[in-house]
Amino acid sequence: MKLSDRLQKVKPSSTMAMNSRVIELKASGRDVVGFAAGEPDFPTWDNVCEAAHQSIRNGEFKYTPVGGTSEMRHAITVKLARDNALDYSQAEVMASCGGKHTLYNAMQALLSDGDEVVIPGPYWVSYPDMVALSGGVPRVLPASEKNGFLLSAAELEAALTPATRMVILNSPSNPTGACYDEAGLRELGAVLERHDCVVLCDDVYEFVRYDGGRPPHLLTMFPSLRERTVVANSVSKTYAMTGWRVGYCAAPANVIKAMLTLQGQMTSNPSSIAQAAAVEALTGPQSALAPMIEEFGRRRSYVCERFNAIDGLSVSPPGGAFYVFVNARDAFQRADVDNGDDFALAMLDGASVGVVGGNDFGSSDHFRVSYATSMEQLSKGLDAIENWLGGL
Numbered sequence: 001m002k003l004s005d006r007l008q009k010v011k012p013s014s015t016m017a018m019n020s021r022v023i024e025l026k027a028s029g030r031d032v033v034g035f036a037a038g039e040p041d042f043p044t045w046d047n048v049c050e051a052a053h054q055s056i057r058n059g060e061f062k063y064t065p066v067g068g069t070s071e072m073r074h075a076i077t078v079k080l081a082r083d084n085a086l087d088y089s090q091a092e093v094m095a096s097c098g099g100k101h102t103l104y105n106a107m108q109a110l111l112s113d114g115d116e117v118v119i120p121g122p123y124w125v126s127y128p129d130m131v132a133l134s135g136g137v138p139r140v141l142p143a144s145e146k147n148g149f150l151l152s153a154a155e156l157e158a159a160l161t162p163a164t165r166m167v168i169l170n171s172p173s174n175p176t177g178a179c180y181d182e183a184g185l186r187e188l189g190a191v192l193e194r195h196d197c198v199v200l201c202d203d204v205y206e207f208v209r210y211d212g213g214r215p216p217h218l219l220t221m222f223p224s225l226r227e228r229t230v231v232a233n234s235v236s237k238t239y240a241m242t243g244w245r246v247g248y249c250a251a252p253a254n255v256i257k258a259m260l261t262l263q264g265q266m267t268s269n270p271s272s273i274a275q276a277a278a279v280e281a282l283t284g285p286q287s288a289l290a291p292m293i294e295e296f297g298r299r300r301s302y303v304c305e306r307f308n309a310i311d312g313l314s315v316s317p318p319g320g321a322f323y324v325f326v327n328a329r330d331a332f333q334r335a336d337v338d339n340g341d342d343f344a345l346a347m348l349d350g351a352s353v354g355v356v357g358g359n360d361f362g363s364s365d366h367f368r369v370s371y372a373t374s375m376e377q378l379s380k381g382l383d384a385i386e387n388w389l390g391g392l
């Protein structure tokens with residue numbers, strides 16, 4: 001059957017493709033270590049699950065308002081005030097079916113054909129495709145590895161033109177883990193303040209960082225940006241709730257209204273039961289968060305040390321998220337490949353370890369490893385990679 005022209009502009013998400021391949025190999029009996037999945041390996045907290053059970057016991061089985069129940073929207077405003085010192089009303093927030101849906105809605109609502117979107121690279125695989133599906137034109141702005149994959153103000157300034165309609169900021173970043181400190185964010189904010197473009201702040205990893213604190217939110221430092229910023233977030237990573245599919249955002253009321261119109265014609269509300277769970281996650285006790293981040297921190301140190309000890313591979317310790325972006329260029333020749341994707345495939349074959357090649361993240365020198373898995377799996381996978389490469 002002939003598919004729409006629109007589909008010519010996009011490709012399937014490579015993280016999902018690799019993940020499915022690992023699942024397939026495992027199903028065929030092969031002992032594969034999976035470092036591809038971008039989700040915490042922790043269970044959703046008991047109190048959050050209990051809120052979902054309670055919602056079922058309450059018989060909350062009906063459609064809710066498109067952008068979420070009033071409890072859900074209230075919870076979003078409470079979270080933004082508590083964690084980010086941002087003051088939003090219920091008319092300026094909404095929930096969607098995952099952060100991905102939130103970001104897609106925002107792009108559909110704000111981009112017109114030909115609008116340019118500056119995407120700092122390496123970037124999360126879905127951004128360019130979402131931009132293209134929304135009629136926009138992705139303009140990748142590569143950040144250099146030697147600067148920890150962080151952009152300088154001058155680099156951002158040089159990339160912004162009158163044609164720039166939107167800039168995406170994702171700190172901490174998937175796939176590099178790069179995260180801006182207060183000074184870095186302040187520099188970028190000052191540039192953004194001078195250019196009339198939309199800022200799409202993807203905060204999904206905001207709590208997963210290892211510098212012992214979090215800088216003030218960009219909008220707390222630059223309140224003047226509020227009228228042209230969408231703050232996107234999700235319960236997926238912070239609360240180990242990837243499967244529940246609840247994302248949310250804050251934006252000027254007219255943008256939320258437009259996004260609600262879109263969502264109302266596509267999915268309507270996210271699951272009523274998942275919303276009840278998300279309300280508890282956002283407003284209930286937050287004490288289970290710190291131990292999870294501490295554990296990620298322990299794994300991060302271990303993984304960085306191990307990769308940097310393997311001849312041909314190197315990583316710069318990421319500031320946040322739960323990924324390392326491994327530079328494998330010096331090992332390409334030995335593996336008889338010339339890019340990160342083929343390296344990842346060779347590694348899957350040779351070491352039975354599944355990672356995601358860097359091509360679709362905007363770097364063909366790298367592959368991405370998720371360390372959101374047990375120490376035992378990390379150690380097993382790293383031994384296998386070391387042995388495989390050592391034997392080439």
Ligand SMILES: Cc1ncc(COP(=O)(O)O)c(C=O)c1O
Nearest residue numbers: 038098099100124174204234236
């Ligand atoms: C940078 C980034 N933004 C957004 C998302 C979307 O997450 P979800 O749709 O699970 O909320 C992800 C998921 O991997 C991500 O890495």
